[in-house]
Amino acid sequence: MAPPSTLSSAGPGDPQQLLSADDVPRVVDRIAHQLIERAASSTSSGDGLADLVLIGIPTRGAPLARRLAARIEAFTGTAVDVGTVDITLYRDDLRTRGVRALEDTRLPDAGIDGRLVVLVDDVLFSGRSVRAALDGLRDVGRPRAVQLAVLVDRGHRELPIKADFVGKNVPTSRSQQVRVRLAEVDGEDGVTITGGEQ
Amino acid sequence: MKRHLLEAADLDRADATLVLDTAAQIESALAGREVKKLPTLRGRTVVNLFFEDSTRTRISFELAAKRLSADVINFSAKGSSVSKGESLKDTALTLEAMGADGIVVRHGASGAPHRLATWVAGSVVNAGDGTHEHPTQALLDAYTIRQRLGRLEGVKVVITGDVLHSRVARSNVWLLHTLGAEVTLVAPPTLLPVGVGSWPVTVSYDLDAVLPAADVVMMLRVQGERMNASFFPSAREYSRRYGLDAERMARLSDDAIVMHPGPMNRGMEIAADVADSPRSTIVEQVGNGVSVRMAVLYLLLGGPA
Numbered sequence: 001m002a003p004p005s006t007l008s009s010a011g012p013g014d015p016q017q018l019l020s021a022d023d024v025p026r027v028v029d030r031i032a033h034q035l036i037e038r039a040a041s042s043t044s045s046g047d048g049l050a051d052l053v054l055i056g057i058p059t060r061g062a063p064l065a066r067r068l069a070a071r072i073e074a075f076t077g078t079a080v081d082v083g084t085v086d087i088t089l090y091r092d093d094l095r096t097r098g099v100r101a102l103e104d105t106r107l108p109d110a111g112i113d114g115r116l117v118v119l120v121d122d123v124l125f126s127g128r129s130v131r132a133a134l135d136g137l138r139d140v141g142r143p144r145a146v147q148l149a150v151l152v153d154r155g156h157r158e159l160p161i162k163a164d165f166v167g168k169n170v171p172t173s174r175s176q177q178v179r180v181r182l183a184e185v186d187g188e189d190g191v192t193i194t195g196g197e198q
Numbered sequence: 199m200k201r202h203l204l205e206a207a208d209l210d211r212a213d214a215t216l217v218l219d220t221a222a223q224i225e226s227a228l229a230g231r232e233v234k235k236l237p238t239l240r241g242r243t244v245v246n247l248f249f250e251d252s253t254r255t256r257i258s259f260e261l262a263a264k265r266l267s268a269d270v271i272n273f274s275a276k277g278s279s280v281s282k283g284e285s286l287k288d289t290a291l292t293l294e295a296m297g298a299d300g301i302v303v304r305h306g307a308s309g310a311p312h313r314l315a316t317w318v319a320g321s322v323v324n325a326g327d328g329t330h331e332h333p334t335q336a337l338l339d340a341y342t343i344r345q346r347l348g349r350l351e352g353v354k355v356v357i358t359g360d361v362l363h364s365r366v367a368r369s370n371v372w373l374l375h376t377l378g379a380e381v382t383l384v385a386p387p388t389l390l391p392v393g394v395g396s397w398p399v400t401v402s403y404d405l406d407a408v409l410p411a412a413d414v415v416m417m418l419r420v421q422g423e424r425m426n427a428s429f430f431p432s433a434r435e436y437s438r439r440y441g442l443d444a445e446r447m448a449r450l451s452d453d454a455i456v457m458h459p460g461p462m463n464r465g466m467e468i469a470a471d472v473a474d475s476p477r478s479t480i481v482e483q484v485g486n487g488v489s490v491r492m493a494v495l496y497l498l499l500g501g502p503a
Binding site for chain 1: 199216219220223224226227230231232233235236237238266496497500501502503
């Protein structure tokens with residue numbers, strides 16, 4: 001039943017598993033712990049969590065941000081503000097790739113001014129989505145600082161952008177496709193990579 | 199989406215829903231923000247080409263284009279070379295040569311936007327042509343209904359007034375039908391078009407009879423500028439039979455809403471206390487118009503040229 005996990009057993013077009021359904025929650029937990037640690041050390045009072053806002057980038061960054069918030073609350077008992085910022089209208093590839101339907105933008109009532117915003121996305125690739133999200137945030141308010149948490153960093157940056165929290169670093173070739181599935185959107189958790197020659 | 203928005207009858211259910219959903223997302227994304235501006239159409243040029251007078255539609259399109267960072271050129275026939283006799287085609291080719299990506303056109307002749315669309319490379323948006331269509335008005339009306347009532351499927355909409363001359367009524371009939379609402383037209387027989395029998399609507403001549411079952415009452419403006427024949431005996435009689443006053447409004451169910459595309463003739467088709475009542479969505483319609491037009495401009499102009 002388990003999908004093939006090594007290159008030798010997989011055909012050229014078959015997806016290879018990078019993270020299993022059991023791995024994903026563990027990785028999310030680890031990032032949650034790192035966020036708690038970083039938030040605590042980032043303010044003199046030691047309780048940086050009240051300051052923290054997790055902003056997911058749709059589609060899969062949004063449930064990922066909610067999961068991280070739920071885990072942080074489970075570990076510390078402190079509820080963390082969560083939001084989403086749809087970046088479609090800030091993208092630089094609409095002209096080449098066409099328009100698409102928009103997704104939710106929801107910000108916490110307390111806003112983001114003066115707070116520590118952590119952008120959350122599933123895969124960090126060219127960095128252009130993060131650039132769009134930063135532009136979007138700038139129109140919404142002025143955070144004290146913005147950091148970036150991603151489930152998978154697959155390299156090939158086209159902009160000077162670096163993640164602060166990474167679930168898994170994966171060396172890839174440009175032609176490969178990394179696919180993150182989350183139970184909230186896809187029915188089950190998992191990360192796979194497909195195609196390309198390494 | 200197609201390249202142009204020429205008539206509501208062109209929109210299928212998926213496209214119409216996409217416009218409404220996009221407008222809702224834009225509205226929520228901009229809600230409460232200090233900078234109500236998006237960079238989406240940076241470097242694109244939108245021309246507002248208005249051969250007929252307009253307040254809210256022109257301003258609404260201008261604001262929508264500016265909020266998406268497009269460059270906007272406003273052209274009104276008065277004070278342009280049109281008054282020297284320049285034709286629609288030559289005007290269009292001039293704008294084309296100047297690199298207009300989108301042309302928002304209002305014209306007194308039905309079908310003018312269709313002709314225009316065959317001459318230019320950019321997208322054409324019909325902002326009202328003669329007695330034909332005004333698709334963005336229908337879209338913002340549908341958006342307002344969905345926002346207030348939470349649905350469009352099965353909603354009973356009564357459209358009352360000068361249906362004969364009303365492009366708003368035509369666009370609403372087609373769009374609301376596409377979106378699953380049930381439309382009833384109420385008007386004096388003289389103000390109904392000849393072909394109304396082929397429209398997907400019910401026709402009535404008795405406003406009082408249809409009000410109790412209605413979820414939405416849409417009042418149309420009595421278009422003084424098009425009243426060139428004896429369509430009804432007197433304004434007073436029209437108002438008594440087809441106008442919406444407080445007494446009539448009381449027949450509506452509790453959740454029903456009252457709409458008017460503007461500009462209103464207070465005291466004629468709608469009484470002032472009705473227009474200003476909590477049921478009235480007239481001011482919301484104007485605000486929603488900007489979101490809906492942003493959605494239309496984004497969907498038509500945001501992608502590859």
